[in-house]
Amino acid sequence: MTTFTRRGALGLAGGAAVLPLLGTPALANTKLTVGALRFTSHAASFVAFERGYFADEGLDVEFKFFEAAQPMAVAIASGDADFGVTSITGGLISLAEKGAAKVIAGALMEEKGIDGQMILASNEAHAAGLTSPKALDGKSFAVTQAGSSFHYMGAKIAAAEGVNISYKPLQKVGAIIGALKSGQVDAWTIVPHIGKALVGAKAVSQIGMVADYLPDYQVTTVFTSANNAANERAKTEAFLRAFSKGAADFNAALVDKTLDAAGQEEMVKLIHKYVYEDQPYEKAAKSIINGAMRLNKDSALNMGSVQDQVDWFKSEGLVKDSITTEMLVDPSYVQMM
Template sequence: MTARARGMLSGLVGVIMVAALAGCGGDAGAEDGPTKMTVGLIPVADYAPVTYALEKGYFKAEGLDIEIQSLQGGAAAVPGLLSGDLQVSVTNWVSFVQAVTKNTPIRAFAPGAVATPGYSGIYVAKGSDITDPAGLQGKVVAVTELKTITELTTREALKEAGVDPGGVQFTTVPLNSIVPAVNEGQVAGGWLVEPFISQGKAAGQRQLLDVYAGRFRDVSIGGYITSAKFAAENQDALKGFAAALGKAVNEMNDNKSLVEDTLIGMKAMKPEQKGSLLMPTFGNGLSPKDVKVWADVMIDHEFIDAEVNLGEAIIDVG
């Protein structure tokens, strides 16, 4: 073989080796720097650990470049995941179960906040003549989205209070507009969660129904989901996300002031409200049993027709 031929062969082998190495890469971004992920986030206390972990650099330490996209409610998560605009999103388990019943290719991999008494409820205006849940019969109640967690929890709380939820009319109002809607008499009552509960109380509003005192008590409210495609192709990225999130969760569960400071930074609460809000407890490890509780109540209130097989829809990322 001539020297020229040997040189050509050596160059060809080099090209093949480079191509082979490129083809053996792992998760997206593993060879070219941090994995970029856009995360859909609802600006409530339930999901403060994401913002906290981002500020503390926990995602960066796991090789992730996280960008936050604000969402109005959990139902908006699925279209974003399927289109690829979002790689991870928060959602409530009602919206998640509804999507699974339609065979939507999504996967849940981490929990959010845990339902505790007083954490969410129906509030009425200062001076309202409605003094008990029965007073909502024939009235309009504001929820963030129809046929999702805010309506379901209200219906179940009404049922537990001996009130027929069929006699209450539900209407949608953005979460950050429910307090003024109640104050101005546009609705008889509204579904609130922190930090909006504190805003309502500051305006003289009072709780009429505690939606997490009964069947949902100590159950995961929602969590973090991704598309089946992203889960299959980016297992290391999801494992890193869960690890960073778990670190933030542990710190925030041990020190609730971290939740308040994060919400203040998010402009979701005012500095003067610190110490007055009921802060959530965050789950650390997703249990299919928690999601099944929601599915069972959804059947009771005809949000879905039959039991749903959660099977592959809930994954363990380690």
């Protein structure tokens, strides 16, 4: 059965061969490099690859893995990767302003009733009184880089509580985990597949939830080079169709849990090939299941959240004041929320 989405209709109107009907896909053997982090939140790409959704669209995909968001944005802009899924950062916004990158869809989002990103404290800081975000005044807060999503979340939490915090850039998630566990940094925010594992191991303490400060936060987006968005519509729409199918499968198995136990286990085993792949399945499975957050249906994008993020980066002087969301987002691909 052929399904036409809003994006598909736009592609057909532009004359592109959007949906393969029978036989060989229109984009047979088109090679793509997809940027990703080894997070459960990036599962849509992994599912689309493992279940052949990319291949069905004629896309020959390989993954390029990163340890932070901003380097991925640079790779997309330089052509070292074709598509990426990660948070909005100052680097991504600046690249968009220069005409090098475009956000084309939404991925991970905070949703009421579903466990989301956690606010964590080192055990040392927790024992000294950091038992809630209200006690963050004067404390250090870990970020990968200035202008990262961690920086944005930390600032929003601090503003809501009326406290001052200092940011400690540690470049990589692994380095942050080590610093938090050893008490070299006081606090951090992170997705639940990592946060719950750390708290469960009593390596750190939980002091709050990001959703209490940023409800409906568009945590990650799908983005590509401005050239792909403008000149490779058939390829870009094919990627988004496959990605959206992967997200739907993920939500059904681990968020809505409309699949039976066997279907849920199959999904966890698939994700384990990419997330906590260095751990035994029995150990990794719990963290993967605990880390399941909603991936936007049909890759829709919460433009209100995107606007808030752009406004914050501008207010902090991290990007040019002249930047607009129209520079960042290509609306011809986006299903608005």
